[in-house]
Amino acid sequence: MPKVLVSDKLSETAVQIFRDRGIDVDFEPNLGKDKDRLAEVIGQYDGLAIRSATKVTEKILASADNLKVVGRAGIGTDNVDKAAASKKGVIVMNTPFGNMITTAEHAIAMMFAVARQIPEASASTHAGKWEKSKFMGVELTGKTLGVIGAGNIGGIVCDRARGLKMKVVAYDPFLSEERADKMGVEKVELDALLARADFITLHVPFTDATANILSAENIAKTKKGVRIINCARGGLVDEDALAEALKSGHVAGAAFDVFKVEPATDSPLFNLPNVVCTPHLGAATTEAQENVALQVAEQMSNYLLTGAVENALNMPSVTAEEAKVMGPWVKVAEHLGSFVGQMTDEPIQSIEIIYNGTVSAMNLEALNCSAVAGIMKATNPDVNMVSAPVIAKERGIQISTTSQDKSGAFDGYIKLVVKTAERERSIAGTVFSDGKPRFIQIKGINIDAEVGAHMLYTTNTDVPGIIGTLGQTMGENDVNIANFTLGRSAAGANAIALLYLDGSPPAAVLEKLRATGLFQSVAPLHFNVA
Template sequence: MAPKVLISDKLSDAAVQIFKDRGIEVDFQPDLGKDKDKLAEVIGKYDGLAIRSATKVTEKILAAADNLKVVGRAGIGTDNVDKDAASKKGVIVMNTPFGNMITTAEHAIAMMFAVARQIPEASASTHAGKWEKSKFMGVELTGKTLGVIGAGNIGGIVCDRARGLKMKVVAYDPYLSNKKADNMGVEKVELDELLARADFITLHVPYTESTANILSRENLAKTKKGVRIINCARGGLVDEEALADALKSGHVAGAAFDVFKVEPATENPLFNLPNVVCTPHLGAATSEAQENVALQVAEQMANYLLTGAVENALNMPSVTAEEAKVMGPWLTLAGHLGSFIGQMTDEPIRAINILYDGSVGSMNLDALNCGVVAGIMKRANPDVNMVSAPVVAREKGIQISTTNQDKSGVFDGYVKVTVVTAKRERSVAGTVFSDGKPRFIQIKGINIDAEIGQHMLYTTNNDVPGIIGLLGNTMGKNGVNIANFTLGRNEAGGEAIALLYIDDALPHDVLKTLEGTGMFNQVKPLEFMVS
């Protein structure tokens, strides 16, 4: 029986035809996604669901999706899909991460031109029958310094376009290597230097804990007087109220925003201010981009439904069904090892070295590598997946190497991950026990045996008496329950580590209490995706 796909949002006729040409039965109902109850009523008949942003794939929808195998999102954002619920249901979630890069970059460049020459205000004035030529004095882009915050896929295209405009480009990106910056023809700088030098600042980073309010009131005060700021990336990267104040004071000469902290943005501190250009999240809104992502998602879904090939999946690695049965726990371990390294590393990574020892060396190492790299990269880019992670790493100039060796220790097989930065090397190793549960077995060369939980606490200290009691008492006094407590040291009186598996996320005040004791060299809360 041919697979059946429901398209519940507007997709191009060409995308619909791809399904038909591949022998897939397709039901094109572009307005159905707006009716949650009706969608829940009919979703059980389909093997695949193709969507844009209007359809909300909730836990309720997934609960009714008894035959659903894949959800394909034509676009990059998947906030409208409950990925945890999809994973539990065994439904793959795919997106098309590279279909709208050029379109979004071009919009940022267009917004920069618009705010430099006050084009929207001048247009409105002229349409009103006025001829206020002297009122709209602009600035040239040629010779100006553009500060690019985030030099990844889209940011990299903006850098290239800006250089074509004869602008000087400086870039801040913790994951941008010096070699990659040289190849791009940009100058890599720290954030404070970018703020002080840039005539224009454009943002191209995802919204994460580390990038939220990256242009805070404090950082806006560090900018060059007369700077113009463009945000076509994500809302919440800029303190909008602080920016409004800076615009009113004249410190910031203009701003161009396509994204806002709250969307749809029916009101905002930036609205109706002079020389502020606003658009309603149009970064990906070109006919070419919409067509590209529609065609891509149709091809990806058809490939999976007909051959089992997995492309651009957010919740599943690119492996065959046969491999998945054996590799599942090892893929989970690979992600945990990468996540540990990623959460511990703040400097730009130059290289990732992955060692496979024993039985694991006979598995699909490409998929395991992707799992490790995705785990590392997710801290900086939550949208990265096992398919796109190696591409992102390669674009950042990160060298990835793999070593496969025969069984060399007490474990039947293990994986060791080492990252190299300009300052240090950091390593962690793990294995999978016979019960199928991944474990950390070595950190910084110190042997341990640690169960992996969603919420963990990692500490380092000099090997002195009282650390166990201090940790236990502090946790107990603050109502933090310890599920598992693992210790290790390199030698008596040397360096020691502790890894605590706790029931809930560590409260900030408990973290500060531990740091304030002066007994620890490092105190680091960790989070892992554990099903």
């Protein structure tokens, strides 16, 4: 009989799910706060169900000799050392869809609050004042809402805003025109959203691409009198710049549930008029907490009893028998997707995954999920192999699979073809006898490139001096090249270079290469090779 420890506060209903499924469960909701005690007892358990209080560190995992799965009731897994868990062979699951409605509703509530200055008016009235003329608000009806990020939560916000008779414009590089039409929103570029929106709400993850997406420069582009809501992630908005815009009157109000530094004991937004602040309450409803608790109990039970893997963050949905053979191919699929995802900044219309040779007989569903997740992770690191196909479907992306028995020069390979309205990108990869993934073709050009954590991809016309320029520029700036791969379609025609570097190339180095005028594109790439 599998044995599970619940070390955080999960509902009794969730605990009963384990019992009803025939799993031995110990419910100790305060144990997660005692890391030493947790390390002492964790070796007894096959599963660990947590919220945010329990920290699943490398030290804890080192003592977890029988642990097979960690289930997080919620989406955030920053309290779990996923790299150490993967190395230990422990699956990490979360519940990414349990609090979507709750978070979206909080954003809508914050929009109402800042539109009508409800917190300040409430405090004034509680103080015995009657300042009716002081708190003049604005209606939401007929106003334009700009939604930055129209994924799961952003999509719900769009739907609720349309119900409030608002005009909705959305900025999301992966939102297709077809999907936008179905949602009843207008797809726009970021600058257009900033110029038109009366209210702006953010619903994107925090990544290099989204950090300070509302910078001082972008805040200056907004419509005078705009109101800004952030219930997504801290760091998406330059809080200092926003504070100045609020003081100047350019921004009429702001409502923030998340901050760059949390717990937020100090912020430039605090104590400013018409700024509503809450302590990261997006998922804090009874329903959401119950939903994620029930979901994690079901998922963990399914895995421990049947081997089914749902919402896993660190492994594909494959059986134990398949895992040894498929592991390297799962990585190849992920790397191919990651390459395309990092190179694509426009809505994807279709993804075709071609399996050739020996790989065509494997679990293609899992490989498909890995490839699609690789693409999506470029803009949303919270995506996993289970949620990626769902998100792709919601965005109107057509996914097709082709399986071929013939192998050609390789025993097997995977080819990814991604189409947008503007272009088609293709890349192929295989697994060599050493078990390491390789890129073997890009844009129809044959290569042989080992995959590294930090890489640089360039395209150019095949002319003399490319190798020298790349090598000299890297050398002069102390960027070491571990591997250098070149390819061309024909003499004097299209050519590519793929450099495996020891570290991420600085922005200044990239600008120097671009300034030479030799390259059509210069793109740094990053891959999870762990």
